[in-house]
Amino acid sequence: MPHDNVPANPLPPGRPGIAVTPHGGGPPSAWVQRFAPLIRSRGDVLDFACGAGRHARWLAAHGWRVEAVDRDAESLGALAGVPGVQVRQAELGQGAWPYRGRQFDAVVVTNYLFRAHFELLLELVTPGGVLIYETFMAGNERFGKPSNPAFLLAPNELLRRVHDGWTVVAFEQGVIAGERPAAIQRICALKGVGVQFTLPPAA
Template sequence: MHGAGDNPSAWVARWAKAIPPGETLDLACGGGRHARLLAALGHPVLAVDRDAASLEQAAGPGITTFQYDLEEEGAAWPFAPGRFTGIVVTNYLHRPLFAHLAGALAPNGILVYETFALGNERFGKPSNPAFLLASGELLDVASRHGLRVLAYEDGVIDAPRPARVQRLCAAGPDVDPGAIRLDM
């Protein structure tokens, strides 16, 4: 059974359609709302989270689950370079993973990232600056790692609850931006 927070992010739902065929990664997948969306679009999905109960909720047709704590001291990045045609990360920030995420993205892949930004503290949690993106931080990540920005937003949203977020959709170097539909 899936809860009220089961609806995919509108940002992810929009840009998931741009992900080319192939294996996708839903990192810090929680209950699997995005893993299910990606699987419904025909992608084999690897849903990763450190919480076993979340992974039980995320499991389903086309979804392989993997319990792993990427923040555990000494934890190695477990994925090969260029493995994923799509990577989705929402409501999760662990800055040491940025280079690994870019490296695991296939040259024709799409990264969809959405999480909280500085200013969210006025709406509630997370409020610790360690878990909030600085202004333009996702743009800097894309630039540092050779990704092409397809779309970026930084501002306040009202749903599913008021929050300050940053959102990025970025492409690997082999993606033809002219082939990406913006009216999805």
């Protein structure tokens, strides 16, 4: 199995600074904030399935050029005029792939899963670029939605999918306790084998 040496530790209950937020709303993910420093300074970032744009706003405020894409025009409307953010409305799970031939210094995906396009997502990351991915996994049905297996990662699935040609920086999976408990899985990886990096400190 790829990356067997990467620990897949369950998340300790009540871990500070960690929260799963309804898609698009609330503060940015602590996972995104922790690993964003690995993105090239003032680089181009794709916030894929951005919802209301909590990560697009945060990334742009910290100097990155952000393209925020979602299918929902109303959500994208909240990003209109935000400095450093370019919005794009597109059907992400249907029709022609809207990003053929494009690449970004980083791709950020949270609370979204469409397996049929996963390999296409990986192709969007430029060599040496960063993938930051965080979403729900099997077991989340105990806590509410999403509960459909189509939208829940299997155990270790991100490790299996982000394998050849990538350097895994960090991987976690498990249950987060608190006001909004959830079963989640998340990864940060650099495109390329043996890419050197400095591990950002945990929150």
